[in-house]
Amino acid sequence: MSSLLKKLSLGIVASVLCVACQSNDIEKEQEMVALMLTGQIWNLTTLAGAPAIVGESNKAVSIEFLIESNTYRGYAGCNNYSGRFETADNNLEIGPARATRKFCQNTSEQENKLFNALSSVDNYKIIDKTLTVSDDLNQVLAVFTIK
Template sequence: MLKLALFLSCSCVLIDAASVSTVAAESVPVELVGTWLAEDIGGGGVIDYLQTTLEINDDGTYSGFAGCNNYTGTFDLKGGEIVFGPAGSTRKLCVPAVMDQETKFFEALKTGLSWKIEETKLVLAQADTKIALRLAPHTVSSDVLINIPGARTVDRQMVRYDCAGQSVAAEYINAGPVSLVTLTIGGEFVIASNVLSASGAKYAGGQYVWWTKGDEATLIDTMKGEDVAGITCSKAA
């Protein structure tokens, strides 16, 4: 029995890979390949600001971000079904609502699912035709042009931080009255806007708060609760 040891974040997860074999690249339909964003899980919808993604690769592997944890695994194709093997994932804990969505997502992947493309959406259904997942194409990157009245110049500064062993890239963007920071945290990309603060510069975007004071910053994940102190980050050498 083959065991795959996957080192993700700070966790080591063992996956039993005997039940699913990797699909040959030429066997994966091109319309399946790509990164998909969950819009519906088991008919229950999803949390608006929480992105649950599924990346299907042409080498027979799949991966993504389930809402709290990153994951990866292999899949097989049998007739009109896609069968996802057990996923290895990191073991972070988030607030109950997030963990509930993540659990439902992983549960939806446990059985063989028929698949079809409806317009641009990927629909995965169970044997009883009940929809397990409805996913939309997930654009990895795009350019957005924002016209800011009165802003004659744009100042951009890229800084890399070490946040308790995790690398975080921050780009500060200042244009007239607008002050933003983009954060690349692992596989996540977040845009945060400046908010009022008694000291330092404080930004909020998605589930994160980014608070800078001098050469240090604090990264706060609000999904972990209101009383979480956050992670202290220092500028990387």
């Protein structure tokens, strides 16, 4: 009888440990997604379903998320910009962008659309080095890729 109790006890302990391992795996996966969002420069490929226009001097429009300060920064095609962000799971809230104030005829309209899109971001997903940001209705706002 005590042998059976020992086996049952070991089985219960193993089950609890297995659940804990799965929980840790989920947490690690979420951390990896967060780490994938941060620490790289994302280049804009589409905005509101249209191909992105390359910025002045043929420089790509970009965004970079810095986890240590919960800030983002980037190049909008003419102006540099920055702000704060918060992320949890696949939710992403991007605060208002502060930008330099140059005017560039070819990119000013896209810059305005980019800043409006960023302020509407609710969630994101990363698949194969592609970052897709969407609003609260899961409508795609912009797509970025890693350089």
